[in-house]
Amino acid sequence: MPQKNGNDSSEIEFSSKNHELIIRNRYKFYYNVNDVLIAVWFILGSVLFFWKETETIAIWFFLFGSIELLVRPLMRIFSEVHLKNIQGKAGSDDNSGI
Numbered sequence: 001m002p003q004k005n006g007n008d009s010s011e012i013e014f015s016s017k018n019h020e021l022i023i024r025n026r027y028k029f030y031y032n033v034n035d036v037l038i039a040v041w042f043i044l045g046s047v048l049f050f051w052k053e054t055e056t057i058a059i060w061f062f063l064f065g066s067i068e069l070l071v072r073p074l075m076r077i078f079s080e081v082h083l084k085n086i087q088g089k090a091g092s093d094d095n096s097g098i
Contacts (some may be wrong), residue, residue, distance in 0.1 A: 020086055020087070023082060024079070024083070031076075034068055034071055034072055037065075038065050038072075041062070041064040041068060042062065042065040044058075045058045046058070048061065
């Protein structure tokens with residue numbers, strides 16, 4: 001009969017925390033990329049807005065920047081839901097052996 005190691009739950013907890021850290025870092029990277037894109041869209045729009053010929057393109061860049069501003073809170077919501085799902089699965093895994 002195989003013996004259970006008392007460290008199984010701590011190994012699962014460590015694995016879960018490690019996975020959570022990886023997910024958090026991945027979303028931080030996406031947040032940073034999104035912030036850079038927001039800056040790029042608005043800088044390009046501002047520069048192109050100086051000339052009458054490029055005003056329409058500038059307006060599109062402003063629209064892209066505004067859409068990126070909407071993406072930021074959506075990413076935050078998705079990351080929280082993702083992490084809660086991971087934590088919920090880890091909690092159910094801990095209780096599966098009982």
